[in-house]
Amino acid sequence: MTPTAPNLELLHELAGALEHDGPVTVGTMFRSPGIRVGDKIVAFLGHHDRLILKLPRVRALALLDAGTVEPVTMGSRTMREWVAVPAEVTHQATFATWLPLTEEALAYVRGAADT
Numbered sequence: 001m002t003p004t005a006p007n008l009e010l011l012h013e014l015a016g017a018l019e020h021d022g023p024v025t026v027g028t029m030f031r032s033p034g035i036r037v038g039d040k041i042v043a044f045l046g047h048h049d050r051l052i053l054k055l056p057r058v059r060a061l062a063l064l065d066a067g068t069v070e071p072v073t074m075g076s077r078t079m080r081e082w083v084a085v086p087a088e089v090t091h092q093a094t095f096a097t098w099l100p101l102t103e104e105a106l107a108y109v110r111g112a113a114d115t
Helices: 005-021 057-066 091-114
Strands: 025-029 032-037 040-045 051-054 070-074 077-085
Touching: 005 025, 005 032, 005 040, 005 091, 032 091, 040 091, 051 091, 057 077, 057 091, 077 091
Parallel strands: none
Antiparallel strands: 025 032, 032 040, 040 051, 051 077, 070 077
8 A cells, every 4th residue: 555645755754854863764665665774674654654663672562552553463473573653633743743753763773783
């Protein structure tokens, strides 16, 4: 499923907001547009315009328990460090929800790249 134009635009806005900590790129991953740093995937747009993020397992579980995100399943496998964040009603609300989580994902991916 192709992401909507507004959420594709939002993905580019998120990438721009993340540039303050170093370069990030927007490209295609898993046949969907996403954000990466180097060769590591940070986030990408999934089905139903959900933002799929890579977070530490403990943080992902806490967000799942709080009901603010959904699990990510690929095939029959639930991905341990990946969560799906639905879009909000407005562009601004979605950006406000997605940005801090994307910053967490970027910090996690960058930290994992350093080890």
